Amino acid sequence: MPEDIKSEDIDAIKEILNIGIGRSAQMLNCFTKSHITLSIPEVRIFDTENLKKGNEKYLDEESAAVRLEFMGIFSGITAVAFPKDSVAKLVMAMTGEAAGTPELDSLRIETLKEVGNIIINGVMGSISNILKTHLNYAIPYYEEGSIIDMIKAEKKIYDNKVLMAMACFTIKDLNVEGNIFMLLELGSLEILIENINKI
Amino acid sequence: MALILVTDDSFFQRKIITSVLAEEGHDLMEATNGREALLIAERKNPDLILLDLLMPDMDGFQFLEAAREKKISAPVIVLTSDIQDTTKGMCLKLGAAGFVNKPVEKEKLLPVINRVLSE
Amino acid sequence: MTAEEYFKITELFPVGVCVIDSDYRIIFWNRLLEDWSGKRLKEIQFRSLFELYPHLSEIMYSQRIADVLKGGPPAIFTSQLHNSVIPLLLASGEPRIQTTTILPFRMGDESVAVMVIEDLSELKKEVLAYRKMKDSAIIALNERIEAEKEVIRANDEANLYLDIMSHDIANINMLVSGYSALLEESPDKMVSTYSKRISIAASRSSDIINSVSTIRKLMEKKAPLEPMSLKDVVLSGVSQYGAINLEMFDGDFTVMADDLLPEIFVNLVGNSLKYGEKDIRISITAKSAEDIISVCVSDNGPGISDEIKPEVFERFKRGKGRAEAGSGLGLYIVKMLAERYGGEINIKDSYPGRKMPGLTICFTLKKG
Structure with missing residues (x-):
């Protein structure tokens, strides 16, 4: 952890993300009619150059992700990613499809886009509410691959160092897992922390 | 005036909660996880416990179970960002006296505290 | 600028475009949306979205649209x-499958929301057809797997019956040979003659059982070939015939084979003994050439006429009018085995032109 980021600040970022995730969980709960088990978010600072595979399963595994870029007093990306083998089950449960082959085809990807969009908007909506700041957003889009590759391919992050906040959620009834990621440019972190401390 | 135990792993949240409650003139104690909260509750006998759910080393659900077993008499208000109806249902079933969503807002938290304290 | 002027470019877009203002009134929709809905912009402009599409007042829509605005x-x-969001129908009357993206937009100093509607009806049709096809392919595959399991089960059962039968018949053959050997010693000439015939028949029956069992092993076994001593193999193959007039190559050779190789010698030497006179001579030669060993088994017996030679390796071919014991499977097994070890097999007279030309069968084995 770089010297200039205090553990209290990390703690505050965690809590802000927590509130956003809690709101998304309620929406997901309404859609799936199942309880969502949440984990305590993890906040870390990565050097994208040193980031490599083989350390963390959730960063390596093939995922289906919906991501949203945001720009404002702080900038970054929020993404929700599901391991590929569980995502088709989730979509099928939500659309009430009769049991068939759980494969992620283009129609199910469309549905996943909406599900991911609802989750991400829940997170971002409550964060910008709490911080009382306006952010600009790009169009959300769908992507497949490992989280590591997605982070590495990210051109928007000019900085080598990036802050990643991550929380995982589980829908036990459906045997589905997912991860919510937020990547922040370190350059914008100071402003974020300043805003948090105004609360 | 009451003796209130604030349980939250987040320093940030404890700061917000305690500042709201101190303004109201309550006496405050702090715990950073369920285990600590249980130890303090057994020894200091608070009038009310505010409880976060997601915490390392005994989370809020486990605390509610343990508090019931140890016959902790203080009422518990759950204060969480997990706003799912099913979560609320689980907490009430485990004996919570109130359920308030984060972010902590004075206008929402104080009426619940006052209701629970007067019961 | 009016909304029409602002969004004129979208008249060319292959997606439906609808714009609402902060009071949820429709201020623009493009030509494609006019086509899809059958409603002209003039008819619906400045009308409330909720009045035209009441289902949008449900919180699932209204809250999310409000967030965008x-x-x-x-x-x-x-x-x-x-x-x-905006239900549209296909010409067939079925609902169009759509993905609608609602974006915030600043039109001058006014905040509006732009709805972009993609039609995915064709995509859905294709995907559903694909899913159906795949699901039925999986069902067919599962049925085939089941059928294959059933074949294996039936095969196992047949093998079990065959094992039991071979074992029981072999036991009875032993009894028959034993008693008939006793009867051969009878002073009654007729009893002794018929007993000899019974003994031959019993021995032929045993050969059949052995041959069938060898063929089964041959069909089942796909064990990799291993290097082994040719001399040991020949000795183990001919040991069952006791003291015979056999001449064998000098030294030894290492060849690639498996534990069925002795069967070649069991059958070839057995044939020579069966068809030859009492004093028949058999010789086994082996020659090394490059990466192969060429092996020949020769005798000075009656031989086989040229017309029949090409057929003797076929199943159930035997010398015509022969009373000798034999299943007709012996040479078939020899040929199968020779091919299994990667070699060729051929048959010729040992002494061409003689009255008793004898028989020579040669095959090749890979060097170990």
Whole structure:
């Protein structure tokens, strides 16, 4: 952890993300009619150059992700990613499809886009509410691959160092897992922390 | 005036909660996880416990179970960002006296505290 | 600038475009949307979205549209989780499958929301057809797997019956040979003659059982070939015939084979003994050439006429009018084995032109 980021600040970022995730969980709960088990978010600072595979399963595994870029007093990306083998089950449960082959085809990807969009908007909506700041957003889009590759391919992050906040959620009834990621440019972190401390 | 135990792993949240409650003139104690909260509750006998759910080393659900077993008499208000109806249902079933969503807002938290304290 | 002027470019877009103002009134929709809905812009302009499409007042839509109008992130709505934002029909009367993206937009100093509607009806049709096809392919595959399991089960059962039968018949053959050997010693000439015939028949029956069992092993076994001593193999193959007039190559050779190789010598030497006179001579030669060993088994017996030679390796071919014991499977087994070890097999007279030309059968084995 770089010297200039205090553990209290990390703690505050965690809590802000927590509130956003809690709101998304309620929406997901309404859609799936199942309880969502949440984990305590993890906040870390990565050097994208040193980031490599083989350390963390959730960063390596093939995922289906919906991501949203945001720009404002702080900038970054929020993404929700599901391991590929569980995502088709989730979509099928939500659309009430009769049991068939759980494969992620283009129609199910469309549905996943909406599900991911609802989750991400829940997170971002409550964060910008709490911080009382306006952010600009790009169009959300769908992507497949490992989280590591997605982070590495990210051109928007000019900085080598990036802050990643991550929380995982589980829908036990459906045997589905997912991860919510937020990547922040370190350059914008100071402003974020300043805003948090105004609360 | 009451003796209130604030349980939250987040320093940030404890700061917000305690500042709201101190303004109201309550006496405050702090715990950073369920285990600590249980130890303090057994020894200091608070009038009310505010409880976060997601915490390392005994989370809020486990605390509610343990508090019931140890016959902790203080009422518990759950204060969480997990706003799912099913979560609320689980907490009430485990004996919570109130359920308030984060972010902590004075206008929402104080009426619940006052209701629970007067019961 | 009016909304029409602002969004004129979208008249050319291959997607439906609808713009609402902060009071949820429709201020623009493009030509494609006019086509899809059958409603002209003039008919619906400045009318309330909720009045035209009452289902949008449900919180699932209204809350998310409100968030966009407040400048929040774009919202995506699909036809899979709920009705389309703006329900549109295909010519067939079926609902169009749509994905609608609602984006915040600043039109001058006014905050509006732009709805972009993609038609995915064709995509859905294709995907559903594909899913159906795949599901039925999986069902067919599972049925085939089941059928294959059934074949294996039936095969196992047949093998079990065959094992039991071979074992029991072999036991009875032993009894028959034993008693008939006793009767051969009878002073009654007729009893002794018939007993000899019974003994031959019993021995032929045993050969059949042995041959069938060798062929089964041959069909089942796909064990990799291993290097082994040719001399040991020949000795183990001919040991069952006791003291015979056999001449064998000098030294030894290492060849690639498996534990069925002795069967070649069992059959070839057995044939020579069966068809030859009492004093028959048999010789086994082996020659090394490059990466192969060429092996020949020769005798000075009656031989086989040239017309029949090409057929003797076929199943159930035997010398015509022969009374000798034999299953007719012996040379068939020899040929199968020779091919299994990667060699060729051929048959010729030992002494061409003689009255008793004898028989020579040669095959090749790979060097170990």
